[in-house]
Amino acid sequence: MASQAAIGFTRGAPSLDIIDTEGLVEATRLAFAEDPAGTTAYGTAVGYAPLRKWIAEQHGVPVEQVLVTNGSMQADAFLFEQLVSPGDAVIVEAPTYDRTLLNLRQRGAEVHPIALHEDGIDVDAVQALLESGVRPKLAHIIPNFQNPAGYTLSAPKRARLLALASQYGFTLFEDDPYFSIRFEGEQLPTMLSQDTSGSVVYASSFSKTVCPGIRVGYLVGPAEVIAGIAKIATTTYISPNMVSQSIVNQFCRSGRLDKSIDTVRAALRQRKDALVAALERELPKAEYTAPQGGYFMWVRLPGVSIDALADAAAEHGVAFVKGADFLLEGGDDSVRLAYSGLSAEEIDEGVTRLAAAVRSLDA
Amino acid sequence: MASQAAIGFTRGAPSLDIIDTEGLVEATRLAFAEDPAGTTAYGTAVGYAPLRKWIAEQHGVPVEQVLVTNGSMQADAFLFEQLVSPGDAVIVEAPTYDRTLLNLRQRGAEVHPIALHEDGIDVDAVQALLESGVRPKLAHIIPNFQNPAGYTLSAPKRARLLALASQYGFTLFEDDPYFSIRFEGEQLPTMLSQDTSGSVVYASSFSKTVCPGIRVGYLVGPAEVIAGIAKIATTTYISPNMVSQSIVNQFCRSGRLDKSIDTVRAALRQRKDALVAALERELPKAEYTAPQGGYFMWVRLPGVSIDALADAAAEHGVAFVKGADFLLEGGDDSVRLAYSGLSAEEIDEGVTRLAAAVRSLDA
Known part of the structure; x- marks a missing residue:
């Protein structure tokens, strides 16, 4: 699986197709x-x-x-x-x-x-x-x-x-x-x-x-x-x-700015929807509040060691930022998923890989 | 004379005509x-x-x-x-x-x-x-x-x-x-x-x-x-x-860069030449070394109080930066003249005004 391109929920940045x-x-x-x-x-x-x-x-x-x-x-x-x-x-x-x-x-x-x-x-x-x-x-x-x-x-x-x-x-x-x-x-x-x-x-x-x-x-x-x-x-x-x-x-x-904002909003909503749908399907135990705007969703995976998951995720071709990176302490069961730079299809596939990585930890 | 636009030998910046x-x-x-x-x-x-x-x-x-x-x-x-x-x-x-x-x-x-x-x-x-x-x-x-x-x-x-x-x-x-x-x-x-x-x-x-x-x-x-x-x-x-x-x-x-450099060099040489010619004509006692490049010339005006000259220069519609601004101490008889942003004609007129300002101090 290492040969496939990794899907990165890492960087808070837009994809090129939504830039004018x-x-x-x-x-x-x-x-x-x-x-x-x-x-x-x-x-x-x-x-x-x-x-x-x-x-x-x-x-x-x-x-x-x-x-x-x-x-x-x-x-x-x-x-x-x-x-x-x-x-x-x-x-x-x-x-x-x-x-x-x-x-x-x-x-x-x-x-x-x-x-x-x-x-x-x-x-x-x-x-x-x-x-x-x-x-x-x-x-x-x-x-x-x-x-x-x-x-x-x-x-x-x-x-x-x-x-x-x-x-x-x-x-x-x-x-x-x-x-x-x-x-x-x-x-x-x-x-x-x-x-x-x-x-x-x-x-x-x-x-x-x-x-x-x-x-x-x-x-x-x-x-x-x-x-x-x-x-x-x-x-x-x-x-x-x-x-x-x-x-x-x-x-x-x-x-141009107003048009660009319309484009960005529509894309982000679609990407957030794709993320929520994929999580419901693949990781029903995940806990999160779907955002009403922006780039990010905070996802808690109860009982999962995020440190261990990061390694497994890399093997499965998907990446995220550990929740602990945003805290002085804690956050060990949470990840930040940035959906801003990925297509709905990539998001779906990325969550599928993430779920496989989670399952691999139980194996 | 206050109504005429001031000629500024102050800022080390190119004029718009030499920008591509x-x-x-x-x-x-x-x-x-x-x-x-x-x-x-x-x-x-x-x-x-x-x-x-x-x-x-x-x-x-x-x-x-x-x-x-x-x-x-x-x-x-x-x-x-x-x-x-x-x-x-x-x-x-x-x-x-x-x-x-x-x-x-x-x-x-x-x-x-x-x-x-x-x-x-x-x-x-x-x-x-x-x-x-x-x-x-x-x-x-x-x-x-x-x-x-x-x-x-x-x-x-x-x-x-x-x-x-x-x-x-x-x-x-x-x-x-x-x-x-x-x-x-x-x-x-x-x-x-x-x-x-x-x-x-x-x-x-x-x-x-x-x-x-x-x-x-x-x-x-x-x-x-x-x-x-x-x-x-x-x-x-x-x-x-x-x-x-x-x-x-x-x-x-x-x-484009090489062409731009050629343009800038030719203009700066002409501006430096105009500055030197005008100083020789108007302020023969001024002491300086003509530069071989760049934007600036340091001009010593022996016996002239630059603090007093700055005020007189403002009245005569010309500006420079005091030499003392570039030193922790000293420089009280010197000025920095930036010729990069002025045409040869403006430089000639600016030095003419500067010389009049110098003469006004003796009056």
Whole structure:
């Protein structure tokens, strides 16, 4: 079986067929034709001005509250550099995005993981932590279709988190790259849009709606936080990529973005459906909550050792990311399945192989 | 006079007329047509593989020695993060690029400025510093058409620096963005190409040969240093901009790069000639060494207070960067004139205004 190509539920990335490459070429032509000087020259650290303006309009904020970066990971890194010093307390979801966890630990932050439920982080536990005297600098929250769990933060929990951030004076880092790719259910308002106390710094990107290789992300936050981050960005790279940001600007303003989002949503819904159907058929004991958007599903396989399964899965030509990678401890019976980059057929076959790998452990 | 548009000798950037925007659009078309998957997807932190390979071939090194970044400033920041800890001694040229100086000081480095002569850094002074017991982690050298001075490091000094780096075990950071844009005289071999002890880390970029807004730079160095930096880059941004790097790859491989370099060289030579002619005519007491390439000329105006001149220049509609900005101390009678972004006519008029500003100080 080792000769067949492995099916990878590993990487949170779209497949090529749902990327509008033709639209990107056309957007590039427009970028160089309509603003050759702004597209080719050094910009400033806040990003390409017309795109910054477009983003500000989307969020209904002044441009001074927006900074456009080389991808949202870079935005996270800047924000942490600005706000988090060694020894500072930081709240994260458990499980959470492995790279965020790594970044925060490398900065020497005191990381407080709080359990993530199907309706988002356990806000009672956050409140208890705060009441115990812990004073975090920030709480990192992925509100929609969380990576790795696929869960979405409920409206009441959003309100409570905002109130706690205001009361205890910490930054609510709303890390929201999947917002636009909801394929079912009703969109919930961002915490940013409900923030009256200047507590929220919001991050998103065009990786999921244009393409990852374009590396354009952004932050929206209080003007003074953004100004501080702009200084760090200037020292780091003078200006982010103007060519990419000018391409994205044309892509957004020409209506291509909306079409691309429609394409992505339809594909992701189909892929999620294929995953759920295959799991019901092949692994009826698996436990999960089907996401309403995004790239990921968290799957618990009760009684299965995921470490052992990883080796068996490799032999059966299928791969996943271990749940434990997204936690400081625990997650030993869970996996993250990314369905974003696979066709419905590949997903079906991948789950069939995964089930065979599970069965092989009992043999 | 305040109503006329100011002529700025300030920013080290090319004018739009010497950028091949048509070639960039064509390179983009090729990038998406020939490698849509690699161009649109996340890459890895070492950069877009075909461009990495092209750069490796240009320098005659294995690809493991190359890392392609979002501009060379970002490359510098990674290198400093990898090699320089607070308190570490670092040698810099005096004067040197202001952002490098700022980055090193922000990292808490112990900066040792060594005088820059017309044939490059004072190597006797470097040797004396080493013999005095100082053990630098690295020496930052801009060998060709230095920013801000426009000077070029001589071949014998290159050899001596290499020997000292090998003997004393420090990294020679050869920061060489202007290498390709020599418009007069003979090209000198890089220190990288003569390095037999693994002492050199070389940086360059496509900002001066393609365009700054594309933000593609790179490092070449010992494989273990590059591997370490790749880890930092992964944590910072997962992957640099694949779209930009794929465009640059097509631009290089289609022969557009060579044509662009010819255009840039011809324009820069003409601009340098215009600057020299205007200075001879308008400011005969000015002292300078005309560069053989690059963007910058360092001009000493004996007896002139540059602080006072800056205000007068603003009134006369001309701007420059003060020499003192590129030094920890001194430079009070010198300015950096960037001629890269101005036409010959603008340069002539700008120097005429500058001379009027100088004369106004005596009045």
